[in-house]
Amino acid sequence: MESKVKTLLVLAAPSIKSKYYSEKFADIIEFMTNFAKLANGKDDLIILADTDTLPSFQGKIDPNKLIEAQIDDIWIRDFSPAIPTRQIKFKYAPSYIKLSDSKYVENSFLRWCSKHDVHFFEKSDIILDAGNIVDNPSGTRVIITDRVLQDNPSLTKASAKEKLRQILGVDEIAIIKQLPGDTTGHADGMVMWATDDRILFASETEPLHSEIISELKASFPNVEIIETPNYFVDETWKNFTTARNVYVNSIVTDHYIYMPTFNSKHDDEMLKQFQSYTDKSVIAVPAENVCMMGGSIRCLTWQVKDSIRMKILPPRTS
Numbered sequence: 001m002e003s004k005v006k007t008l009l010v011l012a013a014p015s016i017k018s019k020y021y022s023e024k025f026a027d028i029i030e031f032m033t034n035f036a037k038l039a040n041g042k043d044d045l046i047i048l049a050d051t052d053t054l055p056s057f058q059g060k061i062d063p064n065k066l067i068e069a070q071i072d073d074i075w076i077r078d079f080s081p082a083i084p085t086r087q088i089k090f091k092y093a094p095s096y097i098k099l100s101d102s103k104y105v106e107n108s109f110l111r112w113c114s115k116h117d118v119h120f121f122e123k124s125d126i127i128l129d130a131g132n133i134v135d136n137p138s139g140t141r142v143i144i145t146d147r148v149l150q151d152n153p154s155l156t157k158a159s160a161k162e163k164l165r166q167i168l169g170v171d172e173i174a175i176i177k178q179l180p181g182d183t184t185g186h187a188d189g190m191v192m193w194a195t196d197d198r199i200l201f202a203s204e205t206e207p208l209h210s211e212i213i214s215e216l217k218a219s220f221p222n223v224e225i226i227e228t229p230n231y232f233v234d235e236t237w238k239n240f241t242t243a244r245n246v247y248v249n250s251i252v253t254d255h256y257i258y259m260p261t262f263n264s265k266h267d268d269e270m271l272k273q274f275q276s277y278t279d280k281s282v283i284a285v286p287a288e289n290v291c292m293m294g295g296s297i298r299c300l301t302w303q304v305k306d307s308i309r310m311k312i313l314p315p316r317t318s
Contacts, residue, residue: 006043007084007253008309010302011035012071013049016056020238021074025056027289028074033060035258035285035297042283043253044313048076048112067312072108075295078129078184079106080302081120083139087308088168089120090128095151096183096240118311124167127151131186131299133168136193137252140171141220143199145178147185174219176212179204183241188298191216192248194257194277197223202230202248226277231266240294243287247274249296251303256280260287260296 011032014021021028032047039045040062047057048069057066073079078094079102081087092106093099113119128151134143144164149155155163157175165173178185190212192200199216203209216225231245243249244262247270251258259274261267261284275282287296304312 004255005305008304008312009039009043009045009251010076010080010304010312011045011047011300012069012074012076013047013053013056014074015050015072016053024290024293029056031287031290033057036061036065038283038285039258042256044309046313069112070108071112073105075131075299076109076302077131077299079109080130082130082133083135083168084303084305085139086121086169087304089123090130091125092129093127093151094129094184116311118308122167126155126163126167129184129186131184131188131295134187134191134193135170136196137254138196139169140196141173141193141223142168142170143174143176143187143191143216145185145187145190146175147178148175150185172220174215176215177208180208181241183239183294186299188249189243189246190248192250193252194226194274195279198277199223199225200228200248200274200277201225202232202246203227204230228270228273229266231264235292237292237294243291243294243296243299246291246296249298250274251298251301252280253303257282258285258297259283260285260291262291263288
């Protein structure tokens with residue numbers, strides 16, 4: 001029987017010395033530990049953590065899933081490369097944090113990549129968080145919000161589409177309107193791909209609803225768009241919009257969808273609904289204790305496939 005191709009899921013733990021994450025440190029460690037157990041045997045998952053933080057995982061998960069690394073933020077999706085098979089690195093300089101902070105975080109990631117001989121297929125000076133790039137499983141279509149135009153004022157919608165299509169190596173691209181008031185303006189809090197040609201869209205109110213649907217239909221004429229209920233909770237944490245009840249912030253791999261749950265009455269409903277739209281197995285990942293920080297499981301994960309995957313995975317020890 002042919003073995004399933006696994007995706008490597010990479011998480012970056014907060015430093016135990018971090019003042020910013022101190023009040024949520026235990027919750028984040030618990031989330032990452034639980035996620036590692038849920039992904040075990042399905043996809044590969046590793047956790048990057050600094051020397052002082054590694055003992056926090058001791059006795060909780062397989063030591064082979066831990067790598068010593070000094071990565072200076074947990075939202076690794078945003079400053080890591082996009083498209084698992086191609087690894088395209090964009091400039092990390094979002095408007096919602098200070099430039100000095102974003103440079104500090106990005107440099108910590110780049111230093112680690114250099115140390116491990118991890119090279120990107122291509123690098124771009126376009127400012128774009130990878131969390132704002134929602135790619136279908138085969139990497140042929142992507143959805144981005146117009147935050148990319150806000151962060152790169154020299155680009156028009158048409159020129160952004162053409163440049164990003166070439167850089168990302170995709171066939172089709174949609175640039176939808178971002179959610180009003182959303183701190184990051186990321187597409188992965190609005191849409192996801194259940195299959196290569198099926199989008200799940202967390203329904204919005206008018207006129208945004210019609211504008212998004214129109215852009216998706218125009219950009220992807222052969223794609224099915226399915227609207228799902230939107231149970232968003234309006235709250236913030238340190239000025240970041242919550243990701244509570246944002247079910248579309250899921251991780252999609254070749255054979256699995258890891259869907260966040262929130263200890264909510266809607267969890268079972270959404271799990272059944274997601275499963276009905278895909279042949280992949282949908283795995284519930286509890287995220288209720290981390291989602292309020294402004295992101296969920298997709299935001300916390302870098303996805304890697306093919307040759308770079310083997311450079312990152314550590315040799316197994318007995």
